[in-house]
Amino acid sequence: MKLAYWMYEGTAHHGVGRIANSLQKVHAVFHAPQGDDYVNPIFTMLERTPAFPQMTTSVVSGQDLAMGTVRLPETLRQIEAKLQPDLFIICASCSTILLQENLQVMAESAQTEAEVLVFDANPYIMQEIVAADKLFSLLIKRFAKKTPLTDMPSVNIIGPASLGFHVRPDMIALRRIMQTLGVTINATVPLGATLDDLRNLPAAWVNIAPFRELGHHAAHYLEDTFETPTLYDAPIGVQPTLKWLKTLVAMLNEVAIKLGKEAIDLPHLTKFSLDGQSAPSGVPWFARTADMESFSSKPAFVFGDATHTVGLVKFLADELAMPIAGAGTYLKHEADWMREELADYLADDSEFLVTDQFQDVAKRIEDLMPALVCGTQMERHSCRKLDVPCMVIAPPTHIENHLLGYTPMLGFDGADYIADKVYTTATLGLEKHLIDMFGDAGLDYDKSTSSEHEQQTIHHDPVTIDSTITWATDAEKVLGKVPFFVRGRVRKNTEKFANQHGHQTITADVLQAAREALGG
Amino acid sequence: MTNIIREDGAYHSFCGLTCVGWLYQKIQDSFFLILGTHTCAHLLQNTLGVMIFAKPRFAVALIEEEDLSKQAPELESLIDEILNDHKPSVIFLLSSCTPEVMKVEFQGLADSLTRPELPVLFVPASGLDYTFSQAEDSVLQALIPFCPEATEDDPQEVVFLGSVNDVIAGDFQLEAEKLGIPIAGFLPANRFDQLPRIGPNTVIAPLQPYLAKVAKRLKRQRGATVLSSLFPFGPDGTRRFWEDLAYEFGMQIDLSEREARAWHNISEHVDLLRDKKAFFTADNLMELPLARFLQSAGTEIIECSSTYINKRFHKAELEALEGVHIVEQPNFDRQLQDIANKQPDIVISTLATTNPLVGQGVVAKWSTEFAFMPIHGWTGVGTLANMFTKSIRRHAKLDPLDDDVWRVGIMPASIPVIRE
Numbered sequence: 001m002k003l004a005y006w007m008y009e010g011t012a013h014h015g016v017g018r019i020a021n022s023l024q025k026v027h028a029v030f031h032a033p034q035g036d037d038y039v040n041p042i043f044t045m046l047e048r049t050p051a052f053p054q055m056t057t058s059v060v061s062g063q064d065l066a067m068g069t070v071r072l073p074e075t076l077r078q079i080e081a082k083l084q085p086d087l088f089i090i091c092a093s094c095s096t097i098l099l100q101e102n103l104q105v106m107a108e109s110a111q112t113e114a115e116v117l118v119f120d121a122n123p124y125i126m127q128e129i130v131a132a133d134k135l136f137s138l139l140i141k142r143f144a145k146k147t148p149l150t151d152m153p154s155v156n157i158i159g160p161a162s163l164g165f166h167v168r169p170d171m172i173a174l175r176r177i178m179q180t181l182g183v184t185i186n187a188t189v190p191l192g193a194t195l196d197d198l199r200n201l202p203a204a205w206v207n208i209a210p211f212r213e214l215g216h217h218a219a220h221y222l223e224d225t226f227e228t229p230t231l232y233d234a235p236i237g238v239q240p241t242l243k244w245l246k247t248l249v250a251m252l253n254e255v256a257i258k259l260g261k262e263a264i265d266l267p268h269l270t271k272f273s274l275d276g277q278s279a280p281s282g283v284p285w286f287a288r289t290a291d292m293e294s295f296s297s298k299p300a301f302v303f304g305d306a307t308h309t310v311g312l313v314k315f316l317a318d319e320l321a322m323p324i325a326g327a328g329t330y331l332k333h334e335a336d337w338m339r340e341e342l343a344d345y346l347a348d349d350s351e352f353l354v355t356d357q358f359q360d361v362a363k364r365i366e367d368l369m370p371a372l373v374c375g376t377q378m379e380r381h382s383c384r385k386l387d388v389p390c391m392v393i394a395p396p397t398h399i400e401n402h403l404l405g406y407t408p409m410l411g412f413d414g415a416d417y418i419a420d421k422v423y424t425t426a427t428l429g430l431e432k433h434l435i436d437m438f439g440d441a442g443l444d445y446d447k448s449t450s451s452e453h454e455q456q457t458i459h460h461d462p463v464t465i466d467s468t469i470t471w472a473t474d475a476e477k478v479l480g481k482v483p484f485f486v487r488g489r490v491r492k493n494t495e496k497f498a499n500q501h502g503h504q505t506i507t508a509d510v511l512q513a514a515r516e517a518l519g520g
Numbered sequence: 521m522t523n524i525i526r527e528d529g530a531y532h533s534f535c536g537l538t539c540v541g542w543l544y545q546k547i548q549d550s551f552f553l554i555l556g557t558h559t560c561a562h563l564l565q566n567t568l569g570v571m572i573f574a575k576p577r578f579a580v581a582l583i584e585e586e587d588l589s590k591q592a593p594e595l596e597s598l599i600d601e602i603l604n605d606h607k608p609s610v611i612f613l614l615s616s617c618t619p620e621v622m623k624v625e626f627q628g629l630a631d632s633l634t635r636p637e638l639p640v641l642f643v644p645a646s647g648l649d650y651t652f653s654q655a656e657d658s659v660l661q662a663l664i665p666f667c668p669e670a671t672e673d674d675p676q677e678v679v680f681l682g683s684v685n686d687v688i689a690g691d692f693q694l695e696a697e698k699l700g701i702p703i704a705g706f707l708p709a710n711r712f713d714q715l716p717r718i719g720p721n722t723v724i725a726p727l728q729p730y731l732a733k734v735a736k737r738l739k740r741q742r743g744a745t746v747l748s749s750l751f752p753f754g755p756d757g758t759r760r761f762w763e764d765l766a767y768e769f770g771m772q773i774d775l776s777e778r779e780a781r782a783w784h785n786i787s788e789h790v791d792l793l794r795d796k797k798a799f800f801t802a803d804n805l806m807e808l809p810l811a812r813f814l815q816s817a818g819t820e821i822i823e824c825s826s827t828y829i830n831k832r833f834h835k836a837e838l839e840a841l842e843g844v845h846i847v848e849q850p851n852f853d854r855q856l857q858d859i860a861n862k863q864p865d866i867v868i869s870t871l872a873t874t875n876p877l878v879g880q881g882v883v884a885k886w887s888t889e890f891a892f893m894p895i896h897g898w899t900g901v902g903t904l905a906n907m908f909t910k911s912i913r914r915h916a917k918l919d920p921l922d923d924d925v926w927r928v929g930i931m932p933a934s935i936p937v938i939r940e
Contacts, residue, residue: 001587003579003598004561011559022932033617035535035647038563041872050879051931059529062620062648075530082853094557095617095648098588123558124585162932191932478694481686508694515899517785 006358006378008330008396012121014039015131016091019139021053021162022190027085027114028055031072031103032093046163046402054085060096072103073110080112086195087115089135094123117142129213129305129331132161136190140218143198146226149205153252153264154184156204156228159215160191165308165395166409167191169417173408174208177245180271182264183252189215202226205255206248210234210410212306212334229254236311237319238281238415272412281412283419287320298371298426299325303353303361303379304394306334308409310341312374312393315418317345322422325370328353328361358382372426377401391425393418469495474508493518522838522846524829529849532872533803533827534567535647536655537614542892543659544577546683549711551608552578554645555593555624556616567871577606583618593624599633599640609712610666611638612659614645621648639666651827653730653805653891656683660707660734663715664741667707670719676769677704679716679744681735682728686710688896692727692752695897699762701769707734718742723768725761727752727896730805732833750836752897753806754813754904755782760836782901786817789905792912794818799864801873802826802850803887808837810868810890813904815841822864825850866912879927885911 013030017039020028030036037057043049058075076088090107092099104118119138121131157174160167171188178185186204187197201207201222207230209219219230229251235244245266253263272280279285286292300322302312309329316322324345329338335354346352353364362382365373373383373390377398383390392401393409408414471479475494482490497514498506506514537560540552554560561580581598595613602611613630630642641662645655660681670677678701680692689706696703705716718724720743724735729751738744749764750757759779766773783790798814800807802825811824825847831838838846852873859867859882867884869877877884885907895904921927 001581001583001594001598003601004558004582005576005579006565007558007561010562010566011557013559014562020933024933026933033535033647034529034533034651035537035563035617036559037532037872038534038567040532041870042566044872044875047930047932048875049931050876050927051934052873052876054933057532060648061529062646065621065648071528078530078853093617094559094583095621098618098621124588127558168929192934478687478690481690509698512691512694512899516782516901518902 008356008358008376008378010039010042010128010396011094012123012126012128012131013091013093014042015126015128015133016089016119016121016135017043017053017055018128018132018162018164019135019190020055020089021047021049022160022192023054023087023139024192024194025084025086026054026089026195027079027083027087028089028091029072029075029079030055030057030091030093031096031101031106032057032060033095034059034061036093043162046397046399048402054083065099070101070106072106076107076110076112076116080110080114085114087117088112089117089119091119091121097122097124130333133214133217136161136214137217137221139190139198140201141221143195144201144222144226145199147200147203149255149259150184150186150203151261152184153182153256153261154186154204154206155248155252156186156201156207156222157188158207158209158219158222158230159211159213160188161214162191163395163397164191164211164214165305165397165401166407169406169408170410170414172406173411173413174210176413177272177411180267181245181249182267183248189218202228204228206231206251208248210307212337213331234307234311235410236308236414236418237315238283238412239318240311240314241281241411241415274413281415283319283415286419292320292423295422295426296321297323299323299368300372300374301325301327301365301368301370302374302393303328303330304374304376305329306331306338308394309374310338311409312418313342313345315415316372316374316422319415320419320422322372324351325368326351326353326364328355328364330354330356330376332356362386372422389425389427391421468504469498470505472505472507475506475511478508478511490515522842522844524831524838525845525847527847527849527851527854529827530851530853531802531825531827531849531855532852532870534652535563535617536645536650536652536658537563537616537647538567538652539645539655539659540564540578540614543612543656543683543708546685546710547610547708547712549609549713550577551602551606551611552614553595553598553602553611553640554578554580554614554616555583555595555619555626555629556580556614557583557618559618560616577608583622588622592629593619595629595633599635599638603638608638611640612643612662613640614643614655617646617648620646651805652803653728654828656728657731657733660731661737663708663712664718664734664737666712667715667742668717669742670704670717670722672720674717674719674721675702676721676723677702677717678723678725678765678769679704679718680706681724681726681738682731683708684727684896685894688727688894688900691897691899695762696765699766699773700771701765718744720744723747723765725765726833728806729809729834729837730828732830735833748832748835750812750840751809753809753895753900754816755779755786755898755901756816756840757809757813758782758897758901778898782898786901786905789902789909790817792909793905795820796865796912797822797862798908799855799859799862799867800824800826800887801852801855801867801869802847803868803870804891806887806890807868808834808841808846811844812837812840814908815844817905819908821845822862823847823855823858825855866908879931881921883911883915 043053058072107116207219207228209215222228223230235241249266256263269280300316358378374393380390494514503510544552626642630640633640643658722744724744724746735746750760752758752761759775797820799822807826811821821844823845829848868887869884874884
């Protein structure tokens with residue numbers, strides 16, 4: 001047995017929730033204790049969903065177990081009456097799976113109009129990513145039907161899902177590219193898709209499956225069954241995007257020839273820029289400018305899922321000329337593929353770290369002390385302690401990865417975003433030379449990145465504003481208990497209050513009266 | 521007698537493990553060890569926003585596939601690791617759903633792990649039986665044997681029950697001293713070795729409304745008196761609390777002026793709360809006293825739901841809420857319909873449901889916030905009132921969200937497909 005402090009991946013039933021919350025008219029039902037409902041707020045809070053996520057915990061309580069009560073059929077009936085979903089996905093949780101109940105029989109006894117899919121998301125065998133991918137493949141296999149190809153060139157975007165890393169801006173980036181190419185998007189699955197979209201997947205000329213973590217198995221099935229050619233690469237960085245575009249156009253044109261349709265041409269690259277008349281990405285020139293020189297001696301360590309880690313290592317090395325100090329992943333099942341992809345970028349295998357223990361990653365970073373870390377939210381925290389610049393490039397997501405602005409990882413736009421992020425995260429060129437030479441001149445450089453705990457120790461209380469008023473020891477003691485970040489304000493307000501009420505000395509009593517009068 | 525309607529418990533909330541989030545910070549020399557699964561760890565890191573700065577003083581002893589077939593969990597080496605890394609004075613061993621289903625004998629397990637210098641205390645907290653704030657009750661029950669026994673000869677003293685932060689604790693201490701009420705301490709104290717003595721002359725004054733069982737046990741095992749009053753929230757509750765507590769100590773005091781002053785201090789808030797309609801959907805077990813405060817401020821309580829209600833422990837609150845629609849273990853779908861029909865001005869709801877409610881045009885506020893804010897006693901009155909009015913004011917200030925276009929694409933499962 002081991003102690004777990006933190007997890008890179010969510011649970012299997014969280015993975016199921018991500019698929020259900022992506023699809024329209026599909027509802028996940030967790031046959032689980034009340035506590036397993038915690039996955040619900042992850043969606044409503046991180047994605048700030050203005051509607052209820054399509055998942056319900058059909059509660060199993062200690063009393064239900066003792067009495068043999070099974071609420072699942074009634075739950076299904078209640079949801080059906082309210083929402084009329086087309087499909088129920090039902091799974092057990094880590095505790096209820098041990099009961100070895102037949103969920104299929106239980107679910108069927110509800111006799112719902114909606115189809116029912118009982119998914120064996122065994123949490124002792126799989127976690128979030130594998131569970132989501134397996135369920136998604138099952139759905140594709142169940143619903144995709146032979147369909148005539150569309151008249152015009154079209155693609156499916158396979159793999160984006162609810163709570164995906166920067167998924168909303170990535171979809172904007174891909175839609176922009178398709179618009180520029182004049183290619184229709186037949187379906188985006190599972191994000192926002194209906195079951196009809198799943199049924200109609202084989203109508204697309206080409207499948208785009210940019211994420212190793214979700215959709216490759218489904219895309220392979222579509223390729224094998226319906227002969228839909230599939231582009232599996234992730235267009236991360238400028239050159240990979242160019243290559244990806246050319247491959248896509250070639251794949252589409254192969255279909256065009258078969259169908260006797262007109263071939264498409266790759267438009268002039270300026271057409272891919274935001275205004276349609278500029279360079280599609282600023283990166284190639286930016287990387288050559290003088291102040292980027294210093295980046296060629298800034299070693300970077302990259303850790304995350306498979307897609308983003310591999311994409312980032314190549315981008316930093318190939319397009320910003322940065323040395324790679326090491327890389328790694330928490331996805332053990334992707335390690336072999338990643339090793340192969342990164343063989344040319346790492347000196348030897350010891351530079352590649354495979355672990356799901358964040359302490360191991362923190363230790364590696366501490367050993368390397370790189371100039372830049374690209375990691376998950378956990379590495380961001382580890383790096384704060386080590387005072388190493390860190391940017392977040394991979395899930396698990398955090399509220400700060402669900403921002404409003406256009407922050408794609410894919411395509412030309414993504415390359416610009418990532419390059420900007422690298423530039424603003426690492427300590428800058430000339431500025432760094434100055435600091436190295438002369439110190440930070442007492443400017444408290446980088447204090448903003450220190451953790452809350454550290455801030456406590458560097459904080460100094462402001463001096464008393466009114467020298468005619470004295471603080472009694474007991475009042476000082478109470479004040480000391482007030483959180484440091486509001487202490488100054490409480491001190492000032494209390495002195496104002498004491499002045500108004502003619503107190504020369506602030507006792508604990510006066511302080512309390514002031515806080516009462518001023519509302520805390 | 522107030523009528524309590526009981527429904528099927530199909531509500532949204534968290535399990536008892538969430539109390540670790542504040543208790544590990546409150547009891548500074550403790551360690552909270554959860555025997556659980558990946559799910560428990562994922563819950564803790566997500567729901568409480570507990571990102572790890574250093575190694576926190578809580579962790580999950582992870583049950584993995586190979587552990588399912590074992591006779592008993594082998595935790596001895598983990599205890600060594602915890603002792604080495606954290607040097608706690610006490611380890612709380614929390615149960616969770618999976619080992620409950622596996623029928624792990626927790627009491628025996630905790631006893632076998634206990635060392636002379638390090639007690640390991642069993643805390644029932646599983647999501648099969650315990651919700652959100654409720655497991656604090658289990659933690660405090662586990663601490664009872666370590667509270668020194670006061671005797672018949674010891675003086676009459678008060679013990680404040682429930683974890684509050686140091687500032688609030690200081691306020692209650694000061695107030696008690698002013699009233700001449702001798703204090704034995706707080707349960708829990710900041711440290712395991714500072715637990716208060718408790719005996720037949722102790723008056724237990726509950727500060728939190730989710731501690732019915734520990735109060736009952738202190739009465740039964742130590743012969744302590746449990747104060748039956750309102751909980752010290754709002755001017756009305758705080759006045760009743762101190763008057764009733766003083767009465768236990770043979771003093772009849774009248775805090776009516778104090779209460780009036782407190783109401784006066786929040787008059788701006790009260791003006792806003794008067795004649796508004798509020799709805800509590802059930803989550804943190806603080807619903808009864810919060811609703812009672814709002815009612816005293818002139819708000820109409822459309823519904824006050826709570827996950828568990830204890831008729832004895834919550835007696836005074838229930839009496840104060842006479843005539844209000846009170847539901848235990850509510851059904852959230854039924855609540856949604858009632859919210860749509862009755863159009864409350866503010867809904868106090870869970871982390872899971874607040875944003876979707878706001879999406880339906882409802883002014884909704886996180887119930888969880890109340891569990892983490894200094895809203896107790898006289899000094900908490902302003903904070904408490906502001907919690908409610910802040911939401912109402914903020915939503916009134918913002919432009920009306922009168923065009924669906926502002927929400928297009930935000931809900932992944934309902935991204936409109938625009939087909940040309």
